[in-house]
Amino acid sequence: MACYGKGFDNKTQNSTISINYIGSPYTLSDGNQVTSVGCEDLAMVVSYLINASEGVACTSYCSGSPSYVGIGSCPGRGCCRTSISKRHNLQVQLSDMHSYWERESKFFRCSFAFVGMIGDYDTFNFSLSHLNDPTKFLKTYHKEFIGMPLLLDWRIMYYNCTQVQNSPDYACRKNSYCINFDTRFDGYQCRCKKGYEGNPYLGCHDINECEKSNQCVSFGTCTNTLGSYNCSCPDGYHGDGKKYGIGCIPTQLSRSKLAIGVGLGAGMGLLLLSSTCFWLYKFHTKRKDKKRKEKFFKRNGGLLLQQQILTDQSILEKTRLFTVKELEKATDNFNESRILGQGGQGTVYKGMLSEGKIVAIKKSKLVDENQVEQFINEVVMLSQIIHKNVVKLLGCCLETEVPLLVYEFIFNGTLFDLIHDKTNEFPLSWNMRLKIAVEVAEALAYLHSATSFPIYHRDVKSTNILLDEKYVAKVSDFGTSRSIAVDHTHLTTLVKGTFGYLDPEYFQSSQFTEKSDVYSFGVVLVELLTGQRPISSTKIGEEKKFSNEIFIVYGRRKPRTNS
Template sequence: MNGRRRVMGWGTLDCNNLTVSGARGGVTRDVTHTLQVSTSLGVSASLGSIILLFILWRLFKVTKEVVEKEYRKRFFKRNGGLLLQQILSSNKVSVDKVKLFSLTELEKATDNFNTNRVLGRGGQATVYKGMLIDGTIIAVKKFKVQGKIEEFINEFVILSQINHRNVVKLLGSCLETKIPLLVYEFIPNGNLFEYLHQQNEDLPLTWDMRLRIAAEIAEALFYLHSAASRPIYHKDIKSTNILLDEKYRAKVADFGTSRMISMDVTHLTTVVQGTFGYLDPEFFQTSQFTEKSDVYSFGVVLVELLTGQKPITLLNPEEAKGLAPYFITCVEENCVFDIIDERVMKEGKKDGIREVVNLVSRCLNLNGKRRPTMKELTLELEVIRKLEKKSNAQEDHNELVISEDYQYWDDNSTILEIKSVFDLSSRTPILEDIHSHTI
């Protein structure tokens, strides 16, 4: 009646509680099932999201690679890659000597072209110092947007064919960028202009070093003019384009404006370009560049080495004095030794200096045909160097002989002579007696 029944042997059973208890058990099972379903759905949704994200990431990566590839192709064409391919296919360039660097590789090497890595800046390019993964130190030349792409192609083609110890070595290039890049061996001691005009007293530029550097530059230019597969005119010889390696050996650099010519060609008719102070006056007047134009520029570098002065002196904002014509004037007025560097006058032999002065005068002749060739200059500089070394060796030998004779004379002769004076005379010797016996 009241929801209670008696069950035999078991007492009473509360039917209401049984009903309620059954309901509660059903709810619990329903909640558990719902949670399980929700969890499964959540895991499935999360897994699906992860898969979707992975697919999107792969799609983005593939798309990015395709876009970058298209950009590289576009940059390759814009940077003269098609022209370069055409030149390479003509077998005019030895591609085995150069490597194709990736942009990523060079960015890592230069710390993303950090301004702290800048080695130098020019009108057409900036040079950065870098280090490859294998530890090789490099110099990366980054051409400017407004620069002429022909200069990049020209330098690449020329340096790919040159193999000379006194010419900077090209390691490779990169065309995957908006701005083309060239990669060179790193030359640690800067350029000749800096070393000459900002001298360190701890490591001065001696006369012997100046002669050696001059001979090395001459040898490199002789190689370019006569020994390369085709004659090459550098067209921008100056002290800032002469680099110095770890042993301060000269390395001719910057071939952006250089030209390779046929064997039967004697000159190039081209737009006048070059560096004021080094520019051949004859080229300036005729627009015809010859191998003797390089000789004139080399002569200006020789004047720098002789005098220690800069190629251009600014007397005032409106007037500039060229070192080359001033040097020739001093030669004509017989006062050239007044402008020779003090260290050169102190360390060099006057005859040797005079020989170099004569060489310079011939290099700076306004008539290009009367200038010597680089072969002649190379041979004559080597002769001057040998004579200087021979003279120095002879002087050292004479000093050694005098030193040995003096030591023996001081230890024995002087004492004996002084003693004889005392023995032969009863009077006290005076200074004149001693002097007359010892000279």
């Protein structure tokens, strides 16, 4: 701080700042700066070396007349700043420059200089009149100036990496390396090697990339190594297995691409001769195809879905709109060899998306145009379901004649196959059967009670319960599912479901309640525990007895019959 005039004996007070770290492991960092506040003042920053000195300077200046009292800005009117390079020491000196500007006296009585870190105090405004009262200035702008932190660098002194690496005093420990501090200063620092973390002065440990940030594709295998990791593909796939690399590509698909390439090469001559006609035809076909997709998109409720996305952006994050081109590529144009199963609501295909993710794609049957709004609401509803025992809906495609729904792929098939396939070598123990029963019950409880609107599945059966690679049960196929208002107790609809699992009371009354799902679950439970099919064409009498027993288990009255 430097003040002049009456009360200060025309002498500079505390006009020099000195900072000295010579002989210590610290230096001033490149991230510091000197700020000078005042009018007609020169802030000189000098650093003394062994045989020389170096420095920088800046001048703070105010325009106008001495009677003008206004607002100063930093940097700007009444304030200057200059950065400081890395150094052991510095001295900041303030000098009065009003005579240099050919002025009779200083505008304001005091000037100030501060050293601190570049950062949160880069810009601010202040009242120039405060430069006449040092006590008030320092109190008012304490945070902007006096509170500035000073940034220091440190190093292990006296030796560089070459000199110390074979010394018993070498500070870098296991899995670390040495870097020289700076060309102008002696000393060094230690860093952990790539693939390691921790304190390099105590010893760095290996980062398990497979647990911390697995960069392998979801169905690939990640193997951690010292300082790195490897990704591998399952049988039938090749590639580097990495998410942001080649990924895992089916071997058969690679052969198909090679065959396509040979065919394209052989037909190049013909394409050159007929290029004009081809491109005209292609343009016409593309335009026609575009209009056709737009027509299907509107008919399948695409505009309604877009409207809901505009209302709630979170829907877009959970429901991906696939193009028909993406799904045709994923299923090899819906090849019959990709069919996983067929049912009353549609056909399910196995596909692989461009990013390598395996999915199940359901091609629905024709949708009633009068129920488009209900269909879109169901898509939005299912996209909100997040439960470990419910198959996740990833998105949909509305550009085709019938809607396509894209689900996560479950690897181990259906519970029905596991129970009734006598050739299956996997032992279905009692513990496994009970675990699956509990998981299905938790999924139904979630659908009935934990969602914003209760969801009735309406087709609970063992073929609609899938098993993943760890044999965790996942309820699937929501083609007939419906959500109802919270204040309603049942849903009156046309009877839909699978004979053998169908609730007889629902069959008679057309009123579906959550108990109807529970009845169907009871059939699945008995099927799971006994290993018997719900329907046996050779044992009609036993079949009727089986249905009655399920009614008794769930405390319902037996339905009236005509016999």
